[in-house]
Amino acid sequence: MDNAEIADKLEAFASLLELADANAYAARAYRRAAETIRGAAVPVEPLVKSGRVRELRGIGRGIESRLRELVETGEIAELAELERDLSPDLVGLGRYLGLGAKRSVEIARALDVRTADELREAAAAGRLKDVPGIGPKTEAQLLEALSREDEPRPRRGLLLNRAWELVGGIASALGGEAAGDVRRWRDSCEHLAVVCAARDPGQLLGRFAALPQVVAVVEQAERRIVGVTVEGVPVELVVAAPDRFGTALVRATGSTAYVAALEPLPDAPDEAGVYRALSIPWCPPELREEPFREEPPPLVEQEDIRGDLHCHTTWSDGRMSVEEMGRAARDRGYDYLAICDHTPAVGAVRGLTPDDVRRQGDEIAAANELLAPFRLLRGIECDILPDGRLDLPDDVLSELDWVQASVHGGQRMPVREMTKRVEEALRNPYVRCLSHPKGRYINRRPENALDLDRLFEVALEEGVALEVNGLPDRLDLSGEHVRGALRAGVPIVCSTDAHSVQGLGNMTLSVATARRGWATTADVVNTGPLKSILR
Numbered sequence: 330m331d332n333a334e335i336a337d338k339l340e341a342f343a344s345l346l347e348l349a350d351a352n353a354y355a356a357r358a359y360r361r362a363a364e365t366i367r368g369a370a371v372p373v374e375p376l377v378k379s380g381r382v383r384e385l386r387g388i389g390r391g392i393e394s395r396l397r398e399l400v401e402t403g404e405i406a407e408l409a410e411l412e413r414d415l416s417p418d419l420v421g422l423g424r425y426l427g428l429g430a431k432r433s434v435e436i437a438r439a440l441d442v443r444t445a446d447e448l449r450e451a452a453a454a455g456r457l458k459d460v461p462g463i464g465p466k467t468e469a470q471l472l473e474a475l476s477r478e479d480e481p482r483p484r485r486g487l488l489l490n491r492a493w494e495l496v497g498g499i500a501s502a503l504g505g506e507a508a509g510d511v512r513r514w515r516d517s518c519e520h521l522a523v524v525c526a527a528r529d530p531g532q533l534l535g536r537f538a539a540l541p542q543v544v545a546v547v548e549q550a551e552r553r554i555v556g557v558t559v560e561g562v563p564v565e566l567v568v569a570a571p572d573r574f575g576t577a578l579v580r581a582t583g584s585t586a587y588v589a590a591l592e593p594l595p596d597a598p599d600e601a602g603v604y605r606a607l608s609i610p611w612c613p614p615e616l617r618e619e620p621f622r623e624e625p626p627p628l629v630e631q632e633d634i635r636g637d638l639h640c641h642t643t644w645s646d647g648r649m650s651v652e653e654m655g656r657a658a659r660d661r662g663y664d665y666l667a668i669c670d671h672t673p674a675v676g677a678v679r680g681l682t683p684d685d686v687r688r689q690g691d692e693i694a695a696a697n698e699l700l701a702p703f704r705l706l707r708g709i710e711c712d713i714l715p716d717g718r719l720d721l722p723d724d725v726l727s728e729l730d731w732v733q734a735s736v737h738g739g740q741r742m743p744v745r746e747m748t749k750r751v752e753e754a755l756r757n758p759y760v761r762c763l764s765h766p767k768g769r770y771i772n773r774r775p776e777n778a779l780d781l782d783r784l785f786e787v788a789l790e791e792g793v794a795l796e797v798n799g800l801p802d803r804l805d806l807s808g809e810h811v812r813g814a815l816r817a818g819v820p821i822v823c824s825t826d827a828h829s830v831q832g833l834g835n836m837t838l839s840v841a842t843a844r845r846g847w848a849t850t851a852d853v854v855n856t857g858p859l860k861s862i863l864r
């Protein structure tokens with residue numbers, strides 16, 4: 330048995346333990362062991378046989394005995410048993426319907442069914458209401474969810490970073506393209522899809538079903554398969570004939586309204602061919618939300634960004650020093666980076682007092698000596714107090730290169746008060762940008778009550794820019810509101826709000842969100858050179 334085969338078995342075991350709602354720690358331990366074995370430089374089978382496998386990182390006594398069983402018998406008995414008991418496809422279907430694994434197994438026992446297909450049949454025959462605990466209302470909900478199986482959606486959208494990780498991972502494992510909501514960079518992704526090209530789809534459909542990300546198949550047709558992840562998130566694979574790959578990609582990318590307006594789609598091997606045959610210009614996926622056939626505007630690109638204007642350091646809740654953040658930004662090819670730590674009113678984390686701001690200024694100056702001509706900007710993310718005043722006095726703000734203002738506490742104000750509060754802050758002569766203007770956390774906290782049109786007016790009058798915050802759970806302004814701001818003539822800033830060096834990578838999310846709002850290079854403040862920032 331080679332390392333990959335051993336790792337696959339351990340991974341399957343981990344997935345089944347998760348499905349069984351067993352000890353989460355055990356499942357993680359098996360997954361980690363699988364990873365170690367997959368990456369091991371030496372063959373693992375002889376190590377198991379000679380009793381030395383525990384020298385590998387993360388392999389303890391329990392896992393060692395499973396490995397011995399596997400190497401000696403070619404099987405893990407408990408894995409086979411779990412597979413018999415659990416029928417992962419049934420549990421996956423259950424999760425997708427909103428049922429926990431235990432409940433799915435109970436229902437299956439009560440109905441005496443073993444597979445997802447048998448469950449569907451029993452449901453169609455009206456037998457669900459025979460199960461203890463399922464009333465007419467639950468039955469109706471389950472039947473309704475089952476009827477929507479051919480257009481599967483997760484119960485809650487996935488954040489864009491997680492959706493890219495999942496869909497991008499599957500696409501690269503199968504040599505296909507990511508499509509669906511991630512390709513349009515929607516802030517919360519529901520339709521997760523991958524498109525591949527092959528004359529004969531069988532092999533790809535099989536490889537998809539065997540991917541570690543996919544625990545159960547809920548739907549299969551000749552050139553299409555839908556699997557669910559262990560969290561019950563459905564992912565679709567479309568295998569197009571090579572001469573129709575472009576057509577399948579346009580269709581799977583969506584949105585539904587955009588594609589419907591282009592139908593009937595001509596067959597073509599790539600997207601460019603589809604658009605040529607339609608005699609319309611190619612359309613960036615970020616703009617495919619509504620019917621559109623015109624020449625697209627020259628949207629801002631990642632390469633146009635000259636610097637990042639919002640990040641944190643260990644002075645507040647960041648994890649890296651001023652200098653480390655500066656080096657990382659310089660390594661990304663930026664010309665500048667604004668250090669914008671919090672002020673005391675933020676509450677939950679440390680904030681900078683006027684004295685701290687000045688001491689941090691010395692540290693930034695010292696780092697600039699080392700990093701020149703790259704430039705760290707002295708900035709701040711200054712809290713907007715409930716009455717609209719700022720959390721630092723004007724004489725401190727006046728020393729800084731870049732002042733961002735943001736609302737953190739007291740976000741449940743009614744719309745008039747909240748709008749007034751933010752308006753007041755934008756009137757401060759030192760404020761250059763409003764951070765995460767709407768204050769939402771995707772799927773967790775709704776937007777602040779704000780009259781955005783009024784804010785656009787004030788921002789325009791005061792020359793204040795609005796941020797497109799790149800944190801995956803914020804993406805604030807959203808694309809739709811970026812478009813509103815730009816129509817009103819208000820410029821935007823693409824920022825990451827990074828709390829670590831890795832966080833700087835979220836610029837892709839910010840730029841994509843700006844593109845969804847039709848932003849061109851000229852609309853984005855930080856596509857400009859340093860001197861345009863230091864006005």
Ligand SMILES: [Zn+2]
Pocket residue numbers: 710735737764765
């Ligand atoms: Zn903030």
Ligand SMILES: [Zn+2]
Pocket residue numbers: 639640641710826
């Ligand atoms: Zn911040």
